[in-house]
Amino acid sequence: MGDGEAFTYNGGRVGPGERQNVRYGISETYLGDPVRIPATIINGEHPGPTAFLSAAAHGDELNGIEVVREVAHEWDLSKLAGTLVCLPVLNVPGFLAQQRYLPVYDRDLNRSFPGKEGSTSSKRMAHRIYTNFIEPCDFGLDFHTSTRGRTNMLHVRADMADPDVHRLALSFGSNVVIDSEGPDGTLRGEATAGGVPTITIEMGEAHRFQRGLIDEALEGVRSTFAEYELLEETAVRWPGWRTIISGSSEKTWIRADAGGIVDMHHERGALVHEGDRIATITNPFKDDDAAVEAPFTGLLVGVLENPVVYPGNPLCHLLELDVETRRILEREQSGGTARDSEET
Template sequence: MSNDGAFTYNGGKVDPGETQNIRYGISETYLGDPVRIPVTIINGSRPGPTAFLSAAAHGDELNGIEVVREVAHDWDLSNLAGTLVCMPVLNVPGFLAQQRYLPIYDRDLNRSFPGRQGSTSAKRMAYQIYTNFIEPCDFGIDLHTSTRGRSNMLHVRADMADAGTHRLALAFGTNVIIDSEGPDGTLRGEATADEVPTITIEMGEAHRFQRELIDEALRGVESVFAEYEMLDETTVRWPGWRTIITGDHEKTWIRADVGGIVDMHHDRGALVHEGDVICTITNPFKDDDISVSAPFTGLMVGILENPVVYPGNPLCHLVELGGQTKRVVELKRGSTSQEG
């Protein structure tokens, strides 16, 4: 943000009270045509923080795209305090190919931040995104889904040791926060290290829009805007119960020990107790059922959607619930599984 309140990027600026929809060039194709990402910048007429919303750093993760588009183009932001940078599709080449990674040498854009000029294609792209639209911000929300064939309940991933990120993660108002540093090269990890607190939102599965999760994420964004006083007549959300999964909690991807066809007995977000059968794995003749049981009581944050496995393939992501939180969840859910 410049001293006069304008949001500046390489090649332009957005003055207070102005909105711009731009297609910003970050690379070129094999034919020399520009690779451009869509960016909407809303600079409010009132002073306030600068925030970014981003999605589709992995090109096949679509739920977040609709969240960012609806905030930028369907919400009434006429009285916005501060500036909002909306980037619905970071990985345009992957989005066009409907695949997770950049088609160029199969690079992961979300392991390439903050990027570097004169480096790989992925890092050059990441550099353009990061320096123009991430570094000027005060905080950010990066939206993801699970990878192909798996599905996540909506939850936050955040470095809760960072005070700014801690505030942001709580404000989003999810039941589950997984406390971890972002891996090297991730948008949230690198931005947080550069004092731009950033959280990752995980929600649903790749290759589709899931309306109930999109709506839930929109409520989270609205709650964040209330926390930072960016919109009037909004309130910070309390999700009813909350657990922060730290290094002291048990958490694991439960993996198949045999190959076969999976019958999953619980949905994402289900509470399962130690010893409960999570799923059974059978052969094509259904004459050899193998039961897979929960090793501890916890929430199924992520589950397999593609019902076939090799030995070693993940079946579900289980995270431990503390005693008090477990009792609250049991009371609210009547000890039955339901979607998060």
Template sequence: MSTDGTFTYNGGKVEPGERQNLRYGISETYLGDPVRIPVTVINGERSGPTVFLSAAAHGDELNGIEVVREVAHEWDLADLAGTLVCLPVMNVPGFLAQQRYLPIYDRDLNRSFPGREDSTSAKRMAARIFDNFVAPCDFGIDFHTSTRGRTNMLHVRADMSDEAVERLARAFGSNVIIDSEGSDGILRTEATRVGIPTVTVEMGEAHRFQRGLIDDALDGVESVFAEYELLEASAVRWPGWRTVIDDANEKTWIRADAGGIVDMHHERGSLVREGERICTLTNPFKDDNVAVEAPFTGLLVGVLENPVVYPGNPLCHLVELEPDVRRVVEREQAAGGT
């Protein structure tokens, strides 16, 4: 951002009080045609922080696209204090092919940040996104879903050792925060490293819009906007209960020890008790059933949706809850809550 509040990027600028929808070139096809990503920049008349909302770094992860679009184009942002940068589809080639990775050499855009202009295709794309639309920001939220065949309950992933990231993660108001620094090349990791606190929001599954999760995520964005005073009419959200999963909590990906067909007995977000059967693996004749039991009492943050596995395939993501949080979740689920 310039000192007069103008948002600038390579090729243009957005003055205070202006909105701009653009298709920004980040690469070229085999035919030399431009590969453009949609970007909306809303620069408020009042001063305030600059925030980015991004989605579809993986091209088949669609829930976040609708979150970012609705904030940009359906919310009343007339009184916005600050600047909002909306990147609903970062991985346009993957989105067009409806696949997770860039079709170009099967690269992962979300392992390519902050990028490099003289490197691979993925890193060149990442650099143009990062340098123009992430680097000018004060903080950001990057939306994801689980990979194909699995589903996640809505939760935040954040490096809670960073105070600015912790503030952002808690402001989003999710029940679950998974504390991790994140791998090299991930957008939230690389943005945070250069002083732009960023969190990942995981929600649902690939290849679809899930309205309930989208609405919950929109509530989270509104809560963040309230925390940082971007919108006066909103309020910071309290989710009713919250757990931060860190090294003090048991957590595990439970994997199949046999190939077969999976009968999953619990949904994402369910509390399961130690020794309780989470799912059953069977063969096509149903004459060889293998029970998969919970190794400890915990919450199913993610579960398998595609009911077929090879040995070693993940079945579910189980995390331990603190005793007081567990009691709240037990009461909530006993009363029919989610």
């Protein structure tokens, strides 16, 4: 695909220079009515790669929906070189119910790829999405948010050991890349294993449109399109600084040791130093507050939004930084600007 030929799926064809808005059937309701996902396919007049943009594999993750919609319907794609497959809402039943998983089935669509015909409901849905709209592509961007009650700064998750994924992840131009293989059944993990390099973009919180994060993600899409020459007028962006977190340091969750009400003292994206108080946990019946301190100097990629916890609940996602990145962030935090340099 992407070489000036038609994009085909089961039941349709989009020729060069054509656009289609499709509601594609992937399942049926109890009444036998079709469950359809929206898809917009734009096949440019000029040859180039085929890319998919997907969102709302979890039905309550809304930020990515607006990113995909704006690219499909508000960008000038008249000079597109290649094909775009825009899938703003993968989990339509979850979206309609405003919940994370497939309602009734209680399955995670993003643990069901690449799917299987004749299997469970979620795997049948995933199979129809995957074979028709993912498998024909050359690469993909899959947009997510944190689960409800938490929020993430915008960052990329990618298997950086794969050279094609490595290129894709850096092209998006985010400050933070978390290097990890996608868990079994995830869209990015299974698509990458199937020869379609894919990254996940995490941004913000569930049940929200957050304009600043949406705009930042749109800049990342433009940067990726520049890298793969889908649009001529764009340029690959350098975010000012970048850190790639890999291996055993992929995740460090700071968890509550006491139940109660949480006062978070820092927002997502903040640099905190070892010993800084990240949060205070209290309750209505006692005066002895429990302080939660940073065990090392790092970046708060994700923080709690819902201010109540049981012992063991996650409070924040703290990433340890290399010395140079830490210095850049310290200068920014003190009112300076990041060093304008080439990435090493």
